[in-house]
Ligand code: C2E
Ligand code: MG
């Protein structure tokens with residue numbers, strides 16, 4: 001049961017480790033073909049501008065509707081997909097689906113709406129990510145700037161695949177690029193020059209720690225960086241009214257979080273485009 005190393009590093013049989021490993025293999029096998037079987041879904045979480053009093057964007061968040069385990073979140077299977085070499089097909093599906101949904105919403109009259117989606121670092125090392133994205137956007141007749149690709153700071157740090165060059169090409173093609181979970185990685189300011197992104201998303205760990213008085217050095221600093229570089233700013237993980245108030249006071253206008261709405265299927269999310277969600281107000 002307990003993991004023990006003997007004098008010469010001998011490891012006793014560990015049934016926990018073994019079952020964990022078996023579960024992992026099973027997950028990986030199930031994941032193969034999940035796209036073809038139509039088991040993936042996108043849920044959408046609104047991004048609200050307080051100033052404009054409307055939903056200005058939607059973030060597409062991946063879900064796997066597993067036949068046995070039910071709805072599985074991305075944290076449980078995206079890493080598996082990455083290691084098993086399955087993420088390429090999944091990202092392609094996410095992109096296609098998100099673009100189609102944005103086109104539908106535009107057709108319904110929401111022509112200023114922005115759609116954000118999350119890319120994996122692996123999307124930047126194998127396929128022609130720039131070609132894939134620009135092709136999808138043009139097939140769906142979308143203004144490229146209204147599609148926003150979210151990347152993380154860790155992708156910027158290990159620039160082996162020439163991520164910076166690809167970000168530059170995406171921006172030259174008119175797409176928007178956001179740094180997700182901003183501030184949690186190694187946010188050297190030099191990266192902001194090397195990676196010409198359009199948006200910073202304040203990580204929810206900073207929002208979570210916001211309390212009472214409207215002074216917060218981290219949020220103030222990030223707000224200043226966004227303003228200085230002319231970037232859009234979105235606060236993630238906003239759950240409480242005090243956080244909304246504090247963020248507003250500190251100069252952050254666009255917010256996303258459970259306070260407004262949890263991610264939901266397109267049919268429900270579409271309703272928020274007509275009436276701004278505010279679950280808690
Ligand atoms: P993320 O891009 O930072 O997405 C935000 C996550 O925070 C989402 O979790 C969202 O449901 C959750 N969230 C939103 N508001 C709140 C809040 O007020 N409080 C709290 N506690 N959480 C909140 P989710 O959907 O489980 O996604 C987790 C991560 O999985 C995402 O983090 C993203 O990195 C990744 N991911 C999601 N969809 C995709 C995808 O299509 N492709 C790839 N490669 N990764 C994805
Ligand atoms: Mg994201």
Ligand code: MG
Pocket residue numbers: 180181201203204236
């Ligand atoms: Mg995030």
Ligand code: MG
Pocket residue numbers: 180181
């Ligand atoms: Mg994230």
